[in-house]
Structure formats: structure tokens, C-alpha cells
Amino acid sequence: MDENVVVLPVLPLRGMMVFPYMMVHLDAGREQSISALEKAMLVEDKHVFLVAQRDSDLEDPQMSDLYSVGTVAEIKHLMKLPDGAIRVLVEGLYRGQIVSAIEQEEDYLIANVREYHDKIDKSIEMEALVRVVVHEFEQWVKSSKKIPADAMVSVSIIDDAGRLADMIAGHINLKLDDRQAILESIDVKERLERLYGFLKREKDILDIERKIGTRVRRQIEKVQKEYYLREKVKAIHNELGDQNGILGDIEEYKERLSKGHFPDEVVKTVEKELKRLERTQGMSQEGAVIGTYIDNLLSMPWESLSEDINDIKAAAAVLDRDHYGLEKVKERILEFLAVRQLTNGQNAPILCLVGPPGVGKTSLAGSVAKALGRKFVRASLGGVRDEAEIRGHRRTYVGAMPGRILEALKKAGTRNPVFLLDEVDKMGSDYKGDPTSALLEVLDPAQNNTFSDHYIELPFNLSDVLWIVTANDIGSIPRPLLDRMEVINLSSYTEQEKLEIAKQYLLPRQRTRNGLSGKEIRLGAGVLQRMINEYTRESGVRELERVIGHLCRKVARKIVEGDTESVYVTTKNLVDILGKVKYPHTKAKRKPEVGLCTGMAWTQVGGDILPTEVNIFPGTGKLILTGKLGDVMKESAQAALSYIRSRQDKFELAEDFYEKNDIHVHFPEGAVPKDGPSAGITMATAIVSGLTGRRVRSDVAMTGEITIRGNVLAIGGLKEKVLAAYREGIRTIVLPKENERDIEDIPESVREKLEFVPVENMDKVLETALCQ
Structure with a gap:
């Protein structure tokens, strides 16, 4: 074979291959490919080397990602498309093989390519091989019928064996690896032998496909025959007046439609669907889908309303009986119910109960339903990511069903229940849609009187539903939803x-x-108090109920085993029954320390204390923050340090203290994420203590945002923070002056045992917190 090495730009091909003598259009969109084509157009002969990628998913292939053998082609025509891509017409000329890549700064590949030109072989063996390949190709064309018969004529007149093999390989449908194998067959005889093997295999596959087609056609004929027989049976049933099967279902639906109270749109839709159902065959899937849809339409409470109990005093009695405390919350619910009674429920707000787990949000909603005499339904939205959970599925899907809203109303059997949407702050969104956006239509009084479910596809009036929403964290509720x-x-x-x-x-x-x-089971004095203090740490009472349940189970086992007939639980034998104390009583026993300050934090499950540790050691002036802190908390630390540097004379610090020392601020429980501005004064106090060596009082907890000038700004969640500090034995609370008005929200039983120190700047904070 004739061989010659030339330098050519390389155009990688994805999922396709070009044989010699083929003329094809190619679309190039990658910058690498466009640059290679533009370089080829500058050369006199306009040659480019076309070679396939081993992995078609690679966006930026290198020389090692390409096969070594490809086709040298000539660019016949090049046209730029509006989107920046290039469409090019190329004609394959002959085979080539990459000898080596050429290093260069351009963004396309260029290589030394060895050219291979086929040698003419007129031997008898070659002529015989050509004939069997042509014959097998003729058989494949007749069997496949995928290419026109005149393609066979254009192949049969070729007398060049190598070109014949390439033309046939270009016509048959081979995998990329098989095409590459033929392209890499430099020897013409080897190429024809491989092509003959592929043709034989393709012919066998076509024979198998023909057998499968015949078998499927017979099955279809059998189904058609069964359909004909079923139609005859259906006609016989009609003549006999037999009401079994689908005819019985149709009659049942008609009877339900005539006895029920439905809007005109529902009646028209059901009658239309019944006509479709009559035309379907009994056991068909379409009949089952239509039947399920009609059943759902007739089961919805379109006109069913329960009568309210309009007695505010009785409602107040129910709330007091079911819930202890929560006076302001119960007062607001009674006001809400009174307004609904006067306005007949027009444009009443949607209540959103926000608080830590276990404080009674869900049970409050149940009490409201009981007070009004309404049905109570609940839908938990935690983890819901699919919009179809709210709006329902389209009937085009197999197994489609209404959304949670209408499904719950169907089970309630009334159009005006108390509907609890639980954990709305834990909803998510993904490629299936945003369920929080779907809730906007559900909760908006201006829209929900014509709520449309994707499955029902008819407007349903939700305006009479009393909506109550619960959440742990108000910050996780989308703003448009919160506004409603x-x-x-x-x-x-x-x-x-x-x-x-x-x-x-x-x-x-x-x-x-x-x-x-x-x-x-009898409990002595102080047992419940000790269980609260030493076996639970929570904002609500769920864990407390679990501990009481554990105690009851222990007693039940003793009684069943016959050890005793009754158990009297005291503070002395409580540990023997429940096991070791979970939270030992070590409140307020810590001594004042340098660089250790107690802050207060708000979390989704209530308040918590936030110990803050500071170490000062020789270094290069780095501020090290650890404890899985968010961006806001890190910025508060920087603001605290700026304040301290601005007051270094007052604290009697060296001018270069921040250059020769590293300050490490650490918040224990590093696995728990922490963020928010309210730890600003806590960090500032701890750093000042570490730098000056003055100890911080252990009975003081503080919260407040700091500015770089040392001012203390307001924070939120004061009540939860103070209750958490009180549980830990803290008795002095440092808080921003602006939050002084929030002290009255703290229960009097706690408030009278605490000392509150409102502050406007860091000077007052340090005066209170640092030991003299």
C-alpha cells in the first residue's frame, strides 16, 4: 500500500463514522471542531482528518480519547449557522492513521497522519470474495427493505474491491465498534472477510425479527377474534337484560348521579364519561380508568356541608379542657372563630401555628374542629416535593389519582372540615414542580373557590374549609405563602x-x-418534677410523655410478673425504675473562667444555651472560628474583633496585640450548624476576657447583635432563649435594650426568678459579665 505522512487538523466525531468515498453533511458546534474546520479551509487542498471518539459523551476529547485510524476527507462546502455552529459537506478520500500528535497553542487537535491508499488486486480469490459479499448484500437488501433497491445497482457496478467494501459498510446498520473494525482493516481482503461476517450476522438477525413479527401478528389476530366474541356476548347480555359486569357499574353510577346533589358541570361530565364507558369493552384498561374517574367525581362532597356549632363559650371550654396554658394562643383562636361567625367565614385569615415540636400545634387544630363540630382532616407536607401531591396527577398517566387536598375532602365527606396542613416549612421542590406554589391557590381566598385539580379537572370550592397550617421554623416558609x-x-x-x-x-x-x-401506679411528691429536670431537655412535652410511658411499662411488667399489686414511685426509687439520669443536676456549679462565656441561641426545636470558648496564643494575627458556623456568625466575630481593636487603649492591650497573637473562637457541638447575629456580644465578651485575663461570670447568659462601634442591636426569640437559660440554672440575663419590651412575654413564674440587664453598648455588657 502507498504510504505517506502529512500534517492535518483533526476533527473528532461523536457517535458516527465516515468511510472513504462517502459524502456526508456534518454539524460542528464545539469550539475545538470549529477551529479545526476553519484551519482546514485555509489549506490549499482543504483536507481534514475525521476520526471517531472512543467515548461519545466527552465534550473536550484529547488525542488519547480518539481511535487511531480514521478517514482523510476533503471539505466540499462550509456554511455558518445562526447559532454559531458550522455545517460542512465532506467527502471521504482514503484511510489514515495518527502517527503522533503535534503540540501547539491553538485550541484544536493537529497530528501527523499516515495515508493509506488501497492496492488493486485482480486475483481470482479476490474476485470470488467480492462476489460472495455482493450476493450477501443483495440478500440483506431484499430482507431489510431499509434502503432502496437502486442502491444495489450503484454498488454492483463498482469494480474496485476496497471501494466496494467501504460503500457496503456505509449502507448497512452496524454498531460503531463494528464500523471501526472495518475502517481499521487496511488490507482489502481482510476488510471484505470482516464485512462478509457482519452481513451474515445482520441477515440472521433479520430472519429472527421476521419470525417474531409473524408470531406477534398471530397474537393480534387472536386478540381481535376475542374482541369480536366479547362484542357478541355484550349484545347477547343487552338482549337478555343482564345487569352484570360493566353494564351493572353503569347503572350504579347513573343511580348515584340521580340521587346525589351535584353541580351542573359535574352532571354533564359524568354523563359524557358514562357514554364513553358504554362504548368500551368490559375488561379493557380504558374502561377501568373511566370507571375510576366517574367514581371519584361522584364521591367528592360537591354540595355537602356540616353545620357549625356557633358557641364561643363552648369553644373556649373545649380549648381549656384539652390544653393547659397557652392563654394568648387560645384567646387569638377564639377571636378568629368569633370573626368567622360574624362574617359567615368570608375572607377569614389562614391560621399558621409556629413553634417547637411537642408544644401542641396539631392537637390545637383538632380542638378547634371539636369546638366547631366539624370534621377534622390532616395532610402532612413534610418532605413533599412533587406538585402533583397537591394538584393531583393528569389522567393521561397510568395510576393517576387526585391530590392530597381533594382526597382528604373525599374521605371527610364534607366540603367544610377543619383542614390541618402539617409541617409546611419542610416542603421541598425538584424537577417535578414546586408544591409550595401549588398551595398558593389552595390557601388564597380570592382563588380557592374555583380550585382545579389536575385529575378532577373541574372547579371545586375550597372557600368553606377552615385552614390551619403548622410549622417549626417560620423562616423556611416561602414569603408569598406566608403573606396569606x-x-x-x-x-x-x-x-x-x-x-x-x-x-x-x-x-x-x-x-x-x-x-x-x-x-x-402512684407517684410521690416531686417525682414528675424530677423526671422533667433530669430525664428531659425539650421545649415541648413529647419526650416527657415518652418517659412517663416508659415508667408505666416498667410498672406494668412488675404487676404482670406477680412481684407486686401496685407500685409507689418516689424520688428515691425513680432511678431504679427508669435507669440512670440523662441530664445530671449540675446547674450553676461551673466556676468563672477566662475566655468562657455563655450565649443563648434560638433553634427550630426551641431555645438553647451556646457556650463560647476563646483561646489566645502567639501567632500571626489570625482569627480562627470553629464549630460549624454560618456566614452571619463569622461576620459577627469579625465585627467583635474590630470593636476590640478600636478600644484597645481602654482594655490596656498592646498596639500590636492582633498581629502577634492568634485568637481561636470555638463553639462546642461542632456537628450542629450554628448561624445568626445574636452571638455577637457573646463572642466579644469571650475575646475581651481572653485578651485581658479577666474571668467571665458563670451565672450570666447573654444575647445581642454587635456593631463595629460596640452598639448592641435587637434580636428575636427572646422568650425561648431565656427559658433555655433558666433550665440551665442561669439567673442573670443580658439582653439588648430594644428587647426590653419582650420581657413581659416571659412567664411570671420564670421572670420573677431572673435578673434582666438591658444594654445599649458593650461597655455595659462587660461591666455586668466580667468579674471585678
Whole structure:
């Protein structure tokens, strides 16, 4: 074979291949490919080397990602498209093989390519091989019928064996690897032998496909025959008046339609669907889909309304009986109910109960339903990411169903229940849509009187539903959704409230659930208080109820085993029954230390204290922050340091203290994310303590945002923070002056045991927190 090495630009091909003597259009969109074509157009012969990628998914292939053998082609025509891509007409000339890549600064590949030109072989063996290949190709053309018969004529007149093989390989449908194998067959005889093997395989595949087609056609004929027989049976049933099967279902639907009260649109839709159902065959899938749709339409409470109990005093009695404390919350709910009664429910706000887990949000909604005499339905939205969960699925999908809203109303059997949307702050969104956006139509009084579910596809009136929404974190609720709701905050319970809830609700309920009577389990003085203090750390009472349930189960086992007939639980034998204390009573025993300050934080599950540690050591002036802090908290640390540097004379610090020392601020429990501005004065106090060596009082907790001038700004969640500090034995609270008005929200039983120090600047903070 004739061989010659030339330098050519390389054009990588994805998922395709060009043989010699083929003329094809190519679209080039990658910058690498466009540059290679433009370079080729500048050369006199306009030659480019076309070679396939090993992995067609690679966007920026290198020389190692390409096959070595390809086709040298000539560019016949080049046209730039409006989107910046290039469409080019190329004609394959002959084979080539990459000898080596050429290093250059341009953004396209260029290589030394060895050219291969086929040698003419007129031997008898070659002529025989050509004939069998042409014959097999003729058989393939007749069997496949995928290419016109005149293609066979254009192949048969070629007397060049190498060109014949390339033309046939270009016509048949081979995998990329098989095409590459033929292209890499430099020897013409080897190329024809490989092509013959591929043709034989393709011919066998076509024979198998023909057999499968014949078998499927027979099955279709059988189905058509069965359909004909079913139609005859259907006609016989009609003549006999038999009401079994689908005819019985149709009659049942018609009877339900005539006896029920439905809007005109629903009646027209059901009648239309019944006509479609009559035309379907009994066991068809379409008939089942239509039947399910009609059943859902007739099951919806289109006109069904329950009568309200308009007695505010009775409602107040229900709320007081079911819930201890929460006076402001219950007062707001009663105001809400009174307004609904006067306005007949027109444009009433949607209540959003926000608070930590276990403070009674869900049970409050149930009490409202009980007070009004309405049905109560609940839909938990935590983790919902699909919009179809709210709006329903289109009927084009197999297994489609209405959304959670209409499905819950169907089960309630009334159009005006109390509907609780639980955990709305834990909804998400993905490629299936945004369910929070779908809720906008559900909750908006201006739109929900014609709510359209994708499955029902008829307007349904949701304006009579009393909507109550719950959430743990108001910041996670999308703003457009929050604008449609009135927020009622439920804060953490105090120890006294927990004690009363345990006595009045939790203990009786757990005794009943565990089969115990009041005589079989008796609790001594101080037992419940100790369980609250030493076995729970929470804002609500869920963990407390679990601990009481654990106690009841232990007692139940003792009674069943026959050890005793009753158990009297005291503070002395409580540990023997429940096991070791989870939260030892070590409140306020820590001594004042240098660089250790107690802050306060708000979390989704209530308040918590935030110990802040500072170490000062020789270094290069770095501020090290650890404890999984968010961006806002890191900025607060920088602001605190700026304030300290501006007051270094007052603190008697060296002028270059920030250059020769590293300051490490650490928040324990590093696995827990922490963010927010309210730890600013805490960090500033801890850093000042570390730099000056003055100890921080251990009975002081603080919260407040700091500015670089040392001013203290207001924060949120004061009540939860103070209750958490009180649980930990703190008795002095440093808070921003602007938050002084929020002190009255703290229960009096806690407030009277604490000392509050409102501050406007860091000087007052340090004066209170640092030991003299």
C-alpha cells in the first residue's frame, strides 16, 4: 500500500463514522471542531482528518480519547449557522492513521497522519470474495427493505474491491465498534472477510425479527377474534337484560348521579364519561380508568356541608379542657372563630401555628374542629416535593389519582372540615414542580373557590374549609405563602406548665394506654418534677410523655410478673425504675473562667444555651472560628474583633496585640450548624476576657447583635432563649435594650426568678459579665 505522512487538523466525531468515498453533511458546534474546520479551509487542498471518539459523551476529547485510524476527507462546502455552529459537506478520500500528535497553542487537535491508499488486486480469490459479499448484500437488501433497491445497482457496478467494501459498510446498520473494525482493516481482503461476517450476522438477525413479527401478528389476530366474541356476548347480555359486569357499574353510577346533589358541570361530565364507558369493552384498561374517574367525581362532597356549632363559650371550654396554658394562643383562636361567625367565614385569615415540636400545634387544630363540630382532616407536607401531591396527577398517566387536598375532602365527606396542613416549612421542590406554589391557590381566598385539580379537572370550592397550617421554623416558609397566613407563635413550656400538663394529661393518658389504674401506679411528691429536670431537655412535652410511658411499662411488667399489686414511685426509687439520669443536676456549679462565656441561641426545636470558648496564643494575627458556623456568625466575630481593636487603649492591650497573637473562637457541638447575629456580644465578651485575663461570670447568659462601634442591636426569640437559660440554672440575663419590651412575654413564674440587664453598648455588657 502507498504510504505517506502529512500534517492535518483533526476533527473528532461523536457517535458516527465516515468511510472513504462517502459524502456526508456534518454539524460542528464545539469550539475545538470549529477551529479545526476553519484551519482546514485555509489549506490549499482543504483536507481534514475525521476520526471517531472512543467515548461519545466527552465534550473536550484529547488525542488519547480518539481511535487511531480514521478517514482523510476533503471539505466540499462550509456554511455558518445562526447559532454559531458550522455545517460542512465532506467527502471521504482514503484511510489514515495518527502517527503522533503535534503540540501547539491553538485550541484544536493537529497530528501527523499516515495515508493509506488501497492496492488493486485482480486475483481470482479476490474476485470470488467480492462476489460472495455482493450476493450477501443483495440478500440483506431484499430482507431489510431499509434502503432502496437502486442502491444495489450503484454498488454492483463498482469494480474496485476496497471501494466496494467501504460503500457496503456505509449502507448497512452496524454498531460503531463494528464500523471501526472495518475502517481499521487496511488490507482489502481482510476488510471484505470482516464485512462478509457482519452481513451474515445482520441477515440472521433479520430472519429472527421476521419470525417474531409473524408470531406477534398471530397474537393480534387472536386478540381481535376475542374482541369480536366479547362484542357478541355484550349484545347477547343487552338482549337478555343482564345487569352484570360493566353494564351493572353503569347503572350504579347513573343511580348515584340521580340521587346525589351535584353541580351542573359535574352532571354533564359524568354523563359524557358514562357514554364513553358504554362504548368500551368490559375488561379493557380504558374502561377501568373511566370507571375510576366517574367514581371519584361522584364521591367528592360537591354540595355537602356540616353545620357549625356557633358557641364561643363552648369553644373556649373545649380549648381549656384539652390544653393547659397557652392563654394568648387560645384567646387569638377564639377571636378568629368569633370573626368567622360574624362574617359567615368570608375572607377569614389562614391560621399558621409556629413553634417547637411537642408544644401542641396539631392537637390545637383538632380542638378547634371539636369546638366547631366539624370534621377534622390532616395532610402532612413534610418532605413533599412533587406538585402533583397537591394538584393531583393528569389522567393521561397510568395510576393517576387526585391530590392530597381533594382526597382528604373525599374521605371527610364534607366540603367544610377543619383542614390541618402539617409541617409546611419542610416542603421541598425538584424537577417535578414546586408544591409550595401549588398551595398558593389552595390557601388564597380570592382563588380557592374555583380550585382545579389536575385529575378532577373541574372547579371545586375550597372557600368553606377552615385552614390551619403548622410549622417549626417560620423562616423556611416561602414569603408569598406566608403573606396569606396569620402567624400565631407557640413558645416553649415552662417547668411549671410541663408539671401541670403531665399531671392533667400525660400521666392519665399513659396509665390508660398501658392498662394501669390509679391504684396500681402512684407517684410521690416531686417525682414528675424530677423526671422533667433530669430525664428531659425539650421545649415541648413529647419526650416527657415518652418517659412517663416508659415508667408505666416498667410498672406494668412488675404487676404482670406477680412481684407486686401496685407500685409507689418516689424520688428515691425513680432511678431504679427508669435507669440512670440523662441530664445530671449540675446547674450553676461551673466556676468563672477566662475566655468562657455563655450565649443563648434560638433553634427550630426551641431555645438553647451556646457556650463560647476563646483561646489566645502567639501567632500571626489570625482569627480562627470553629464549630460549624454560618456566614452571619463569622461576620459577627469579625465585627467583635474590630470593636476590640478600636478600644484597645481602654482594655490596656498592646498596639500590636492582633498581629502577634492568634485568637481561636470555638463553639462546642461542632456537628450542629450554628448561624445568626445574636452571638455577637457573646463572642466579644469571650475575646475581651481572653485578651485581658479577666474571668467571665458563670451565672450570666447573654444575647445581642454587635456593631463595629460596640452598639448592641435587637434580636428575636427572646422568650425561648431565656427559658433555655433558666433550665440551665442561669439567673442573670443580658439582653439588648430594644428587647426590653419582650420581657413581659416571659412567664411570671420564670421572670420573677431572673435578673434582666438591658444594654445599649458593650461597655455595659462587660461591666455586668466580667468579674471585678
